[in-house]
Amino acid sequence: MTGPTGAALGAQAVRGGRGGGRRRPPPLRARVERTARLSPHLIRVTVAGPELAGFNYPGPASHFKILIPSVAGAPLTLPTPGEDGLVGYDPDAPVTMRTYTARAFRPESGELDVEFFVHGDGPAAQWAIAARPGDELGVSSPRRSGFALDPAARWLLLAGDSSAIPALGTILETDPAIEVTCLVELEDGQDAVPFAARRSEAIEWVIRPEGSAPGAALREAIAGRARRLGAGSFWVAGEAAAIRQIRADLLDTADYSREALVTRGYWRGGHSNHPDHDDGAEPID
Numbered sequence: 177m178t179g180p181t182g183a184a185l186g187a188q189a190v191r192g193g194r195g196g197g198r199r200r201p202p203p204l205r206a207r208v209e210r211t212a213r214l215s216p217h218l219i220r221v222t223v224a225g226p227e228l229a230g231f232n233y234p235g236p237a238s239h240f241k242i243l244i245p246s247v248a249g250a251p252l253t254l255p256t257p258g259e260d261g262l263v264g265y266d267p268d269a270p271v272t273m274r275t276y277t278a279r280a281f282r283p284e285s286g287e288l289d290v291e292f293f294v295h296g297d298g299p300a301a302q303w304a305i306a307a308r309p310g311d312e313l314g315v316s317s318p319r320r321s322g323f324a325l326d327p328a329a330r331w332l333l334l335a336g337d338s339s340a341i342p343a344l345g346t347i348l349e350t351d352p353a354i355e356v357t358c359l360v361e362l363e364d365g366q367d368a369v370p371f372a373a374r375r376s377e378a379i380e381w382v383i384r385p386e387g388s389a390p391g392a393a394l395r396e397a398i399a400g401r402a403r404r405l406g407a408g409s410f411w412v413a414g415e416a417a418a419i420r421q422i423r424a425d426l427l428d429t430a431d432y433s434r435e436a437l438v439t440r441g442y443w444r445g446g447h448s449n450h451p452d453h454d455d456g457a458e459p460i461d
């Protein structure tokens with residue numbers, strides 16, 4: 177059921193990654209309403225359907241799972257989680273599961289926007305490129321918000337790569353009533369399009385030099401800002417190895433406290449389906 181890359185959804189994936197056995201609500205069936213190419217590498221896919229009445233939007237930077245057919249164009253057979261594994265899982269019609277940000281949810285119309293950074297030949301990126309109105313997918317419901325403004329903070333430094341643009345957009349749109357800077361690392365400068373309806377003046381683009389590792393330029397840009405500036409906080413997401421270096425810089429070199437940081441590994445070079453709960457605190461192989 178689950179290949180070595182974790183591409184296809186297996187019983188463990190639905191029963192819960194950490195410890196397993198945790199029963200999750202069944203995925204909701206949705207359909208693509210429309211797509212929009214926001215920049216050369218960012219595609220917004222708007223999905224809807226009656227089952228999205230059960231979708232919960234807990235707040236900015238909240239994430240959820242998409243479930244798509246593992247074979248392009250195949251009909252979608254969604255598994256149903258049960259106490260003892262999967263009910264109705266069809267090994268002949270496997271699905272692939274990936275983590276995405278709820279960019280916007282409009283309960284009045286039941287529409288959910290998901291924005292895909294189309295980075296290469298990953299199944300989710302390829303699905304987004306090919307997505308057409310009527311295509312089916314499954315979505316789980318986010319369980320918690322991924323950002324809360326510290327009421328004592330006087331400034332906020334947001335940072336991420338292209339995969340974090342949707343989450344950064346949801347945070348900027350909360351219009352925090354403090355000084356905000358938002359650093360975004362791009363591989364392709366043509367992707368530098370404003371992505372938030374509010375506080376877009378806070379966005380500063382960091383173009384990745386050719387041959388540089390993902391996140392290295394972002395790390396440098398953050399280090400340039402991370403003098404001890406008093407009460408403030410950081411929210412940073414991107415490639416998992418880079419996030420570890422950025423977190424270590426902020427804790428060890430710039431001497432910030434853990435409480436001032438939210439760091440998230442969103443993907444990992446050379447690995448498929450990076451776990452959705454990577455806070456960058458533990459070493460990776």
Ligand SMILES: Cc1cc2nc3c(=O)[nH]c(=O)nc-3n(C[C@H](O)[C@H](O)[C@H](O)COP(=O)(O)OP(=O)(O)OC[C@H]3O[C@@H](n4cnc5c(N)ncnc54)[C@H](O)[C@@H]3O)c2cc1C
Nearest residue numbers: 239276277293295298299300301443444445446447448449
């Ligand atoms: C909490 C959370 C929220 C996220 N929200 C979003 C979101 O809203 N939009 C979004 O685009 N992504 C988001 N991501 C990242 C997304 O889950 C990964 O990029 C995912 O791996 C993409 O799946 P895939 O099937 O395209 O590629 P995979 O099959 O997972 O990976 C295939 C190959 O592509 C590489 N790869 C994966 N992602 C990237 C990338 N971003 N850049 C360069 N190479 C990559 C992998 O290292 C691997 O070698 C989020 C991740 C997390 C944990």
